[in-house]
Amino acid sequence: AWPTTSLINVSVLGIWICALLFGRQFLSTARELPKIDLLMRAAVAICLLALPLAVVFVSPVRVALVALINPLVLILLVSAGVLAVRKEMPGASAYLAAGLALVIGAMMRNLIDLDLMPLNELTSNGLFVGFASSALILSLAISEKIRQQQLESEARNRAIVSSSINGIVSLYPDGEIIEFNPRAEAIFGYSRSYALGKSIWDLLIPESDRA
Numbered sequence: 001a002w003p004t005t006s007l008i009n010v011s012v013l014g015i016w017i018c019a020l021l022f023g024r025q026f027l028s029t030a031r032e033l034p035k036i037d038l039l040m041r042a043a044v045a046i047c048l049l050a051l052p053l054a055v056v057f058v059s060p061v062r063v064a065l066v067a068l069i070n071p072l073v074l075i076l077l078v079s080a081g082v083l084a085v086r087k088e089m090p091g092a093s094a095y096l097a098a099g100l101a102l103v104i105g106a107m108m109r110n111l112i113d114l115d116l117m118p119l120n121e122l123t124s125n126g127l128f129v130g131f132a133s134s135a136l137i138l139s140l141a142i143s144e145k146i147r148q149q150q151l152e153s154e155a156r157n158r159a160i161v162s163s164s165i166n167g168i169v170s171l172y173p174d175g176e177i178i179e180f181n182p183r184a185e186a187i188f189g190y191s192r193s194y195a196l197g198k199s200i201w202d203l204l205i206p207e208s209d210r211a
Helices: 006-027 034-056 059-086 090-114 126-163 182-188 201-204
Strands: 170-173 177-180
Touching: 006 034, 006 059, 006 090, 006 126, 034 059, 059 090, 090 126, 170 201
Parallel strands: none
Antiparallel strands: 170 177
């Protein structure tokens, strides 16, 4: 059986603090969802204040305290996910799915504390199973978000290089050409498709000038 102890309640509050801080960072709520961001910061403060109370108070009070905080934090996390999905923010769907996994786990924990659900190996670990599921979902979302950011960064760099008024030739250390912008085409008289992959020594430097 899973006993209701101060350690468990402190762990639950710690999970909420981590989830809220991660949500603010992952969804960029300060910029994209300022009202939600304000509520998230307030929720973090409440959880921090509740940590010592979860240790000091007797068991029934601890249970009631966490049972009160749980739905408030969960509603906030899911609301942030729903709003992010509506704004079509990158990774929002995965964030919402992770939030729903936490909701299921937290509901199981609350029902056990209130003696409304039988205690067994699955239900007693429900919150932590939900947290682990959320972590897995979000790890995949983070990888996808990083990949999208890299693609966007590469696209921006290509746009800058293409529109530059200066000739830009980028090389590997061995001299292989990997970028040849339109201005370089005009200066050197070679097309980009022809120049890419060629050695700069063979393409742009006359044999008589080579050391």
